[in-house]
Amino acid sequence: MIYTVTLNPSIDYVMAVPDYISGATNRAQTTNAYPGGKGINVSRILEANHINNQAWGFLGGYTGAFIATTLQHLAIKTDFTPIQGTTRINVKLKSRQETEINALGPQITDAEWQTFKQQFSQLQPADTVVFSGSLPSTLPHDAYQQLIQLVVSKQANFIIDTTGDDLKQALALHPLLVKPNRDEVQALFELTDISLNSLKIAGQRLIAGGAQQAIISLGGDGALLFANNHVYFAEPIAGDLQNSVGAGDSMIGGFLAQWTIEEDPVTAFKLGVASATATAFSEDIATQKKIRSVLDHVHITEIG
Ligand SMILES: Nc1ncnc2c1ncn2[C@@H]1O[C@H](COP(=O)(O)OP(=O)(O)OP(=O)(O)O)[C@@H](O)[C@H]1O
Numbered sequence: 001m002i003y004t005v006t007l008n009p010s011i012d013y014v015m016a017v018p019d020y021i022s023g024a025t026n027r028a029q030t031t032n033a034y035p036g037g038k039g040i041n042v043s044r045i046l047e048a049n050h051i052n053n054q055a056w057g058f059l060g061g062y063t064g065a066f067i068a069t070t071l072q073h074l075a076i077k078t079d080f081t082p083i084q085g086t087t088r089i090n091v092k093l094k095s096r097q098e099t100e101i102n103a104l105g106p107q108i109t110d111a112e113w114q115t116f117k118q119q120f121s122q123l124q125p126a127d128t129v130v131f132s133g134s135l136p137s138t139l140p141h142d143a144y145q146q147l148i149q150l151v152v153s154k155q156a157n158f159i160i161d162t163t164g165d166d167l168k169q170a171l172a173l174h175p176l177l178v179k180p181n182r183d184e185v186q187a188l189f190e191l192t193d194i195s196l197n198s199l200k201i202a203g204q205r206l207i208a209g210g211a212q213q214a215i216i217s218l219g220g221d222g223a224l225l226f227a228n229n230h231v232y233f234a235e236p237i238a239g240d241l242q243n244s245v246g247a248g249d250s251m252i253g254g255f256l257a258q259w260t261i262e263e264d265p266v267t268a269f270k271l272g273v274a275s276a277t278a279t280a281f282s283e284d285i286a287t288q289k290k291i292r293s294v295l296d297h298v299h300i301t302e303i304g
């Protein structure tokens with residue numbers, strides 16, 4: 001079974017304001033609310049690819065109820081820990097540029113945190129847990145490390161999409177996949193340049209640090225996969241960018257969906273790139289139809 005963990009879910013409130021002017025009263029052309037948070041997006045892509053999974057995390061208040069109901073309509077299985085606080089709303093402003101304002105998130109009490117951790121006792125060695133996204137500020141700073149220890153103690157697999165120290169510490173515990181983007185890898189290794197050569201060395205450091213596979217995503221410039229002692233490049237696919245929110249999560253969801261069927265990192269990367277690109281070319285997280293339509297356009301070459 002696959003479990004996705006979103007410790008800080010959100011309603012993503014997407015406002016299209018084509019001629020947005022800072023400091024003025026602007027009127028939105030369209031507004032839409034989606035269930036958001038990185039793990040939830042991964043669950044939605046797994047579901048689009050017909051891979052059984054369950055979404056975990058914390059939900060509370062009217063916003064939490066909206067997310068729970070919407071996920072139910074989307075047939076996503078969930079087992080969220082209820083909280084007294086209110087799940088956050090993140091604003092995504094679509095204008096000439098995309099601007100995101102992500103809220104801090106609700107208070108999580110110690111009792112709620114302990115209840116959540118108990119869920120990990122049901123893990124089996126064949127399970128995979130996907131951790132992604134920010135922590136609500138009231139959780140312990142080492143929350144991810146605590147949870148990863150619980151996964152490892154059950155001999156289950158994990159994927160982690162986070163940054164900084166959490167990512168560094170997780171590497172030694174052999175995540176199935178890590179997927180920093182170019183900025184995150186630059187910050188992690190304090191790279192002074194982001195040339196292809198420099199990114200290749202950074203990716204190899206992620207593997208040397210313990211990751212089983214690593215992807216460095218490059219937004220509209222494609223993506224790099226480090227696996228089987230080789231480096232692979234997915235060329236960027238041209239198209240109409242609608243929304244880059246969730247593209248990285250879709251890459252993880254697509255990779256894991258295919259990996260579940262056949263443990264081949266290059267084929268998994270292909271579905272990851274197709275899912276990510278399909279989301280970038282959609283208003284919301286991509287549908288299976290959109291992913292299939294992009295799949296034939298994915299070209300991967302071995303570059304090292
Ligand atoms: N403008 C674009 N055109 C084509 N493909 C894109 C575009 N933006 C993103 N993608 C696809 O999505 C993948 C992931 O994007 P990106 O590197 O922006 O991830 P991310 O920073 O983790 O994204 P996010 O945090 O917004 O989910 C890219 O490697 C690429 O395959």
Ligand SMILES: O=P(O)(O)OC[C@@]1(O)O[C@H](CO)[C@@H](O)[C@@H]1O
Binds near residue numbers: 035041100102135249
């Ligand atoms: O604040 P975090 O947890 O880092 O990111 C949250 C978020 O921006 O990530 C997803 C896109 O990747 C969105 O659905 C959501 O709003």
